[in-house]
Amino acid sequence: MARNRYFLMFVAVLYVVVLAMSGANEAFGQQHDPRDIQAAVRRGEVLPLPRILDLAQKRVPGEVLEVELEKDDGRFVYEVKMLTPDGRVREVTIDAHSGKILTVEDD
Numbered sequence: 001m002a003r004n005r006y007f008l009m010f011v012a013v014l015y016v017v018v019l020a021m022s023g024a025n026e027a028f029g030q031q032h033d034p035r036d037i038q039a040a041v042r043r044g045e046v047l048p049l050p051r052i053l054d055l056a057q058k059r060v061p062g063e064v065l066e067v068e069l070e071k072d073d074g075r076f077v078y079e080v081k082m083l084t085p086d087g088r089v090r091e092v093t094i095d096a097h098s099g100k101i102l103t104v105e106d107d
Helices: 002-022 034-043 049-059
Strands: 063-072 075-083 089-095 101-106
Touching: 049 063, 049 075, 049 089, 049 101
Parallel strands: none
Antiparallel strands: 063 075, 075 089, 089 101
16 A cells, blocks of 8 residues: 555656646746746745645545646645545645645535
């Protein structure tokens, strides 16, 4: 189980990096590279992805399908799509700085 969890974290991190490199994720309002996200984590502006995934999975148990880091209403948020054991897809929105769960919705 732990091995599967770390694999899912790796896939989610890879997804975020690919989005950042492609410019599809405009979390910082412009195209940027993954080093921008790493620097924001070091500065404490955003929590590291493993912490966010842990918070999301505690709130909505299941498999991580997708992770995005975006700017919403002037603050950075992670949007984590989860596949629950009963087959539902839920989106957990988490404040990237505090880790507070903002919303949980069916997707």
